[in-house]
Amino acid sequence: xxxxxxxxxxxxxxxxxxxxxPFLRKELSEWWQRRAILATFGAxxxxxxxxxxxxxxxxxVTGLAPVAAALDxxxxxxxxxxxxxxxxxxxxxxxxxxxxxxxxGTLAWTLSKPISRNSLLLAKWLVAVVMLAVFGLVLPLAxxxxxxxxxxxxxxxxGRVATFGGVLVAIPAFYVxxxxxxxxxxxxxxxxxxxxxxxxxxxxxxxxxxxxLVELWPTSMSxxxxxxxxxPAAAGPGFDIALNSVDGLxxxxxxxxxxxxxxxxxxxxxxxxxxxxxxxxxxxxxxxTDGSLPQAGDEVQLIYCREHEIQDLDGGEFTSFYQLxxxxxxxxxxxxxxxxxxxxxxxQVRLDPAEARTLADWSAARLKEFNDWLASLRTGGGLSAxxxxxxxxxxKWDR
Amino acid sequence: MTPAIDAEGLTKRYxxxxxxxxxxxxxxxxxxxxxxxxxGAGKTTALKILAGLxxxxxxxxxxxxxxxxxxxxxxxxxxxxxxEPRFYGWMSGRQTLAYVASFFPHGTRRRGxxxxxxLVGLADAADRxxxxxxxxxxxxxxxxxxxxxxxAVVLLDEPAAALDxxxxxxxLxxxxxxxxETTVFYSTHILDDVQRVSDHVAILDHGRLVVSAxxxxxxxxxxxxxxxxALLGAGEATESGLSALPAVADVAAIxxxxxEWRYDVTPSNGIAGAQAAVMRFAADAGxxxxxxxxxxxxxxxxFLHIVNKERAA
Numbered sequence: 071x072x073x074x075x076x077x078x079x080x081x082x083x084x085x086x087x088x089x090x091x092p093f094l095r096k097e098l099s100e101w102w103q104r105r106a107i108l109a110t111f112g113a114x115x116x117x118x119x120x121x122x123x124x125x126x127x128x129x130x131v132t133g134l135a136p137v138a139a140a141l142d143x144x145x146x147x148x149x150x151x152x153x154x155x156x157x158x159x160x161x162x163x164x165x166x167x168x169x170x171x172x173x174x175g176t177l178a179w180t181l182s183k184p185i186s187r188n189s190l191l192l193a194k195w196l197v198a199v200v201m202l203a204v205f206g207l208v209l210p211l212a213x214x215x216x217x218x219x220x221x222x223x224x225x226x227x228x229g230r231v232a233t234f235g236g237v238l239v240a241i242p243a244f245y246v247x248x249x250x251x252x253x254x255x256x257x258x259x260x261x262x263x264x265x266x267x268x269x270x271x272x273x274x275x276x277x278x279x280x281x282x283l284v285e286l287w288p289t290s291m292s293x294x295x296x297x298x299x300x301x302p303a304a305a306g307p308g309f310d311i312a313l314n315s316v317d318g319l320x321x322x323x324x325x326x327x328x329x330x331x332x333x334x335x336x337x338x339x340x341x342x343x344x345x346x347x348x349x350x351x352x353x354x355x356x357x358x359t360d361g362s363l364p365q366a367g368d369e370v371q372l373i374y375c376r377e378h379e380i381q382d383l384d385g386g387e388f389t390s391f392y393q394l395x396x397x398x399x400x401x402x403x404x405x406x407x408x409x410x411x412x413x414x415x416x417x418q419v420r421l422d423p424a425e426a427r428t429l430a431d432w433s434a435a436r437l438k439e440f441n442d443w444l445a446s447l448r449t450g451g452g453l454s455a456x457x458x459x460x461x462x463x464x465x466k467w468d469r
Numbered sequence: 470m471t472p473a474i475d476a477e478g479l480t481k482r483y484x485x486x487x488x489x490x491x492x493x494x495x496x497x498x499x500x501x502x503x504x505x506x507x508x509g510a511g512k513t514t515a516l517k518i519l520a521g522l523x524x525x526x527x528x529x530x531x532x533x534x535x536x537x538x539x540x541x542x543x544x545x546x547x548x549x550x551x552x553e554p555r556f557y558g559w560m561s562g563r564q565t566l567a568y569v570a571s572f573f574p575h576g577t578r579r580r581g582x583x584x585x586x587x588l589v590g591l592a593d594a595a596d597r598x599x600x601x602x603x604x605x606x607x608x609x610x611x612x613x614x615x616x617x618x619x620x621a622v623v624l625l626d627e628p629a630a631a632l633d634x635x636x637x638x639x640x641l642x643x644x645x646x647x648x649x650e651t652t653v654f655y656s657t658h659i660l661d662d663v664q665r666v667s668d669h670v671a672i673l674d675h676g677r678l679v680v681s682a683x684x685x686x687x688x689x690x691x692x693x694x695x696x697x698x699a700l701l702g703a704g705e706a707t708e709s710g711l712s713a714l715p716a717v718a719d720v721a722a723i724x725x726x727x728x729e730w731r732y733d734v735t736p737s738n739g740i741a742g743a744q745a746a747v748m749r750f751a752a753d754a755g756x757x758x759x760x761x762x763x764x765x766x767x768x769x770x771x772f773l774h775i776v777n778k779e780r781a782a
Contacts, residue, residue: 088541092571096557103559175555182520182549183572183618186540 089185090193097197106163111205114155115213121150122214126221143222147214148234159206160245165262167194168253195246202242207235313353320375322346329371398443405436471534473498473622473652478528481514488514490676499649503667504656511676512656516626520549533621548620552627554611558600562591562610566617573618585613604631625655641666664768672775679779696734698747699760703730716746
């Protein structure tokens with residue numbers, strides 16, 4: 071449209087945010103009226119609590135005592151999948167923000183007042199993000215911190231939890247903006263939800279051949295948030311150590327530096343955080359220290375998990391398992407093999423009942439022997455044997 | 470004096486369909502301006518463009534000298550009532566007016582919120598949620614919110630369409646009260662309402678402006694081409710007697726009340742000549758002339774006359 075006269079007393083800046091304040095207040099009032107925000111708070115809190123208590127729940131279900139590292143309250147709070155819950159909450163809460171107003175006619179009514187469209191969108195985005203941050207992150211995280219303190223016996227690192235929550239605000243910030251932008255073009259809430267869900271799947275679908283998506287996609291904030299939370303801002307510089315000499319490395323559990331193998335009882339405290347990442351399929355350990363940097367010749371102690379293999383169990387010539395464990399594994403394998411043989415024969419031939427019972431008893435005895443041996447490893451063994459236990463997370467990121 | 474609304478060549482197309490074509494219109498400040506047209510004529514489209522809710526395909530408009538844009542600067546001077554007003558159901562009537570007033574720099578300086586609620590007859594329901602309002606109450610609230618920011622121009626799209634006869638009368642009275650205080654530009658297809666309250670009228674048909682003029686001028690321009698005659702003491706033979714007059718082209722008896730007979734007389738060569746011939750005829754026949762005047766058209770007849778003429782052209 072062609073302008074026919076000058077604006078009277080309204081600069082371009084004023085026009086850009088015309089009507090922002092009144093509409094912001096309306097949005098705040100309206101959010102308070104909605105049950106959605108209470109539902110968001112309730113759902114995220116409950117799901118977050120389940121995640122926070124996962125270690126204790128697992129202990130209760132399996133009856134197995136967790137390793138010390140799994141009882142870290144901060145790790146349990148950060149690993150409670152808050153990124154997933156806030157993602158769903160952000161999609162759910164923002165798909166109808168604009169479309170409902172358009173459908174009911176209140177959008178046109180509001181836009182007949184002195185308000186710019188930018189003001190309207192900005193106010194909607196800002197209030198939604200603040201509400202989701204408060205009711206979908208801050209309060210649920212606060213509840214989880216309290217419960218983690220009770221469940222694991224110490225207060226989580228509040229700085230790390232706050233950093234984690236702060237980074238995760240990027241998820242509602244992105245999704246509310248994304249859905250609002252879609253809603254300016256679409257009239258279907260289902261359509262907006264479908265596209266938003268598709269956006270969340272992008273790293274999953276394309277991350278395999280474009281790994282940068284996994285790191286940079288706004289909905290992949292979980293790994294970024296945990297990494298940032300694991301490396302406090304006050305910490306010193308990072309340092310990369312190539313670990314390609316460790317065959318079949320799966321994960322790193324603990325890192326100690328500067329480490330002196332002559333005095334292993336001294337536990338160094340210079341490592342503030344670490345993260346294992348893969349550079350072109352080669353494992354790299356990124357250390358974040360208290361400010362000092364490793365020097366040539368320094369020792370670093372790693373507690374890690376790696377693949378093991380058994381080749382040709384019957385008369386095999388090689389295994390990477392400890393020799394100490396070979397007899398236990400063979401016992402277990404024999405027990406399973408005897409059980410399978412018993413089942414096969416029972417289904418194919420007429421087995422002498424006495425012979426069948428003998429085979430069954432023998433296999434049951436071997437399996438009990440094997441399971442007892444495994445239980446003794448879990449309770450008395452080192453960390454390197456633990457990650458394969460039932461229900462265990464492979465490491466602090468594997469949740 | 471700057472017109473309250475100045476539209477120049479406003480055109481709105483939806484693909485191949487032209488909803489509004491080259492609308493050029495000036496609405497004088499302080500007037501009550503009726504925007505007439507049959508359904509689908511383009512009235513609502515024009516009002517939406519003026520409210521900044523729809524972009525014109527071409528042309529320009531200004532309200533109080535401020536250009537109409539979708540950015541909305543001009544809306545600081547405009548109060549707008551949609552054809553089917555919708556509000557936030559969780560707000561009360563009072564909260565709705567306060568919300569609207571908060572967008573305007575001067576709020577409700579001229580009339581307070583309570584006064585506005587009183588004015589539209591919603592004082593008793595002021596604190597009820599608007600989702601409990603009936604259609605008529607929403608229409609009244611719509612008129613109140615259009616006035617809430619003390620706007621220089623009020624755009625009302627069919628303001629009385631959803632109201633019962635009493636509500637309609639109240640709205641028309643309210644519009645008359647606003648005369649001189651603010652400019653009222655309203656669309657309607659109820660011609661009787663326009664004739665009662667509008668001092669200016671524009672007629673739109675098929676998206677094109679057919680005529681725009683002060684109501685009195687427009688009505689004066691459209692006199693009927695017939696003379697209404699009432700004769701006391703007439704009889705069955707009077708109609709043929711009138712028809713035989715050289716100054717009369719046609720006569721139609723339209724009714725009888727006792728001895729008083731009424732006719733519509735079509736002159737053959739001018740109104741005055743026919744009226745004189747009728748007077749002479751009555752004197753010769755010993756009849757008393759009760760009525761002998763040129764008929765005026767009401768707005769509905771004018772509207773139909775104009776629209777039909779336009780469509781025929």
